[in-house]
Amino acid sequence: MPVLKETDFISPFWLPNGHIQTIFPALFRKTTGVKYQRERIITPDQDFLDLDWSPANHNPSRKIVILSHGLEGNSTKQYIIGMVRLLNSQGYDCLAWNFRSCSGEMNKTPVFYHSGATDDLDIVVTQAISRGYKEIYFIGFSLGGNLTLKYLGEKGRQRSNLIRKAVVFSVPMDLKQCSLSIIKRENRIYMHRFLNTLRPKVNAKSRLFPDQISLAKDHLVKTLYDFDDVYTAPLHGFDNASHYYEMCSSMFFVEHIQIPTLIVNADNDPIVPGSSLPVELISSLENVHLELSSQGGHCGFRQYGLRDDIYWSEKRALDFIQKNEFL
Missing domain, CATH: 3.40.50.1820 (Alpha/Beta hydrolase fold, catalytic domain)
Known part of the structure; x- marks a missing residue:
């Protein structure tokens, strides 16, 4: 159409x-x-x-x-x-x-x-x-x-x-292109706003499920892409962020x-x-x-x-x- x-x-x-x-x-x-x-x-x-x-x-x-x-x-x-x-x-x-x-x-x-x-x-x-x-x-x-x-x-x-x-x-x-776009300097205000609410949730979950959610790589999380690579992807059965984006992008x-x-x-x-x-x-x-x-x-x-x-x-x-x- x-x-x-x-x-x-x-x-x-x-x-x-x-x-x-x-x-x-x-x-x-x-x-x-x-x-x-x-x-x-x-x-x-x-x-x-x-x-x-x-x-x-x-x-x-x-x-x-x-x-x-x-x-x-x-x-x-x-x-x-x-x-x-x-x-x-x-x-x-x-x-x-x-x-x-x-x-x-x-x-x-x-x-x-x-x-x-x-x-x-x-x-x-x-x-x-x-x-x-x-x-x-x-x-x-x-x-x-x-x-x-x-x-x-x-x-x-x-x-x-x-x-x-x-x-x-x-x-x-x-999802991948959008995740990389939000890393740009002019868009980081949005990325940091998301990370500021996502991080506390991961911290709380790690205390409830220490065997399944580790904070050992938290120091690597600087961007939303990093968050998805370290937490979102493995927690939900994906190999890494790129695999997660490929399997879930609506296009x-x-x-x-x-x-x-x-x-x-x-x-x-x-x-x-x-x-x-x-x-x-x-x-x-x-x-x-x-x-x-x-x-x-x-x-x-x-x-x-x-x-x-x-x-x-x-x-x-x-x-x-x-x-x-x-x-």
Whole structure:
């Protein structure tokens, strides 16, 4: 399907570049109007997942949107809350699930979450189906977007027929290239922010599972790539960071996606460079469409002329879910 290289998104003049367009919403947007009902479910390996449900504002809904957050995010991040609030107002129930260790309480097994942990997403889908929903939609952000695409590609024609569409934003489809990009001097603010929350989790897990998580190589961890090489990869059954990236990058799975799927990325995304996206591959696919905005940053998309605190990305996702074809 042809790749759309421009959208109708226009950033405010006072958010002049990708860094500011990324940072401003993350630090200064205050979203309200969503009250979650938390459910804790037990996973087959005797761990747990915390699911936050938000019902539609009117009438019982048979439609559910499953939202997957980004690296070190959770269900309370502004990009999740804003999306849930709009979807609720339009008659969609929402399920914002928290990855292992991201819900405010450390999970109980040695493993955490990672960019390709689709088994947990499958558990969440099963839980939604058990509640009787007849239509399921996916929305994912950053790491959660990669996870969503990988899940749909893995499932292919074997997915539940209840899953209708997916929308993902700011997706690192090539995990290795994105991991190397974030090492650049101008991007290190993001890398250090991630490492500042990931390190304490590893330290806590090493005390709980000293035989499985060693801090002996912690001095080698200077970058996110190092973190994945020392901790993420071996802990989750991969040989090293490169092997982990190769096995989990969604660009290797998108060609098998069988439902209408919209990928929205910004060319000025400081975390996901445009060169990392498989544009030629996606342009050949029937079910997957890529929209590249010149601006928007990473999970930003705060538009000029904002009304009712509804971001452009939220309106775009709703529009795609409600309509039967790509714009």
